[in-house]
Amino acid sequence: MLRIGIIGTGGIANAHVQGYLAFPEHCEIVALADVAPGRAAQKAEEFGISAAGYDDPAQMIAEADLDLVSIATPPSTHAQLTIAALDAGIHVLVEKPMAPSLEECEAMLAAQERSGKLLSVVAQNRFRDDLATLKEVVDSGLLGSISHVRVDSAWWRGLPYYDLWWRGTWEKEGGGCTLNHAIHHIDLLLWLLGSPAEVTAMLANAQHDNSEVEDLSVAVFRYERGLAQLTSSVVHHGEEQEIVIQGQHARVSQPWKVLAESSDAAGFPARGGDAERVAAIEAIVANREPLAHRGHEGQIEDLLAAIRDGRKPIADGRAGRDAIEVVTAIYKAGIEREFVSLPLSASDPYYRAGRLVEHAPHFFEKTASLAEAAS
Structure with a gap:
């Protein structure tokens, strides 16, 4: 059972929550984080999930014992959060766009390479x-x-x-x-x-x-x-x-x-x-x-399977970078x-x-x- 965290609880986070909830036999959302105080706990309550709420994403990455984290925050934060999660030994699904610059994308790919974990960039279409x-x-x-x-x-x-x-x-x-x-x-x-x-x-x-x-x-x-x-x-x-x-x-x-x-x-x-x-x-x-599954749900299904099977996801970090x-x-x-x-x-x-x-x-x-x- 993979332990899931989600950083960012704005509108697009709903697609991630719903995607993970579609596969209860494979994963469980255990933590949510948002820099706006109280919003993570509010999102957990909204979906009726018993996940810990954090006001500090870095604290969640350090303390929540996660296998996979979704990053659903503004684009300028993607690189920093992705690198921190990968370096902590956590697989990452990051929302599009991967990052505003190629330099940041390459830094994310380097973190993926040294961590040995998977990096997938949302490409739900x-x-x-x-x-x-x-x-x-x-x-x-x-x-x-x-x-x-x-x-x-x-x-x-x-x-x-x-x-x-x-x-x-x-x-x-x-x-x-x-x-x-x-x-x-x-x-x-x-x-x-x-x-x-x-x-x-x-x-x-x-x-x-x-x-x-x-x-x-x-x-x-x-x-x-x-x-x-x-x-x-x-x-x-x-x-x-x-x-x-x-x-x-x-x-x-x-x-x-x-x-x-x-x-x-x-x-x-x-x-x-x-x-x-x-x-x-x-x-x-x-x-x-x-x-069988479409959109974010389909991509999450593929990523969960990729983690289990030890293969690359269909929409990987290189595709996001390109x-x-x-x-x-x-x-x-x-x-x-x-x-x-x-x-x-x-x-x-x-x-x-x-x-x-x-x-x-x-x-x-x-x-x-x-x-x-x-x-």
Whole structure:
């Protein structure tokens, strides 16, 4: 029975609590911590669990005899808490984004390596049936070489969203929608296609004049032959998120749609298209066994199994680090107005912690700093 601790008791902590509670035969939540006095105990009471409440995360790490800790705190705290837990011999599941800088990510990976424990970064969308299906189709080879990918990480947030004390600042949040919202889709892009060779981007704050950070970015990625484009946004009404993958032989997308053209003698689309290929792709979808657990619950199931089996988790620390590398390249490209080659070198100034805070534009200044988000 694994003993679980959770640091941070804000909204996202609920997904962690519910995820662990789904596997009572494998784990037990024994401790919660939050720097706001009394909030950890309050969260335990809310879920009816007999877990000790701590106002000091460091004290919890030192005293609670934990096997695994979830870190669900603001991004600027992830590295320090993760390293402390790993060095104490505790496995870690840390919320996205892994950390605001590659330097911090590498320090977290170094702690994981020397501790011999597991480090997993939240990538709950890998544990969705529709996206796992998309991955299986891409891996099948039925699409052929990839020509173009369009990713819309489209979210919408009103002005009060940035009133919470740590949001809307480069120092505490680490960035805007590119880091904190599109990180999900960046992870999926890397999961589906691997890392691009080159990135360029533009950043803007279109609608949130109470925030330093961007609320909109558009990036273009170069792969071996094809291109991908990513829109990161918290200004899109309807939050219509989409991934469209155009291959040599067919197109698939999430929400699900499949199309496959065939050529007539003159090179134009032939009537009816490639029905046989469409049928082969749809057969993959029809024959796929649905996931037993999804989202955070699915990732927690995988991590618990990885600890038991002595293997890497599906979404490990390296995957979390690679997503931050792409975010860093987007920010560098947008701020410096240049094309950025990947991988980034450790000698690159944007690799280092603090560089982004020093050089990022303040689109506007933060006008409110609430201790808790309005309910």
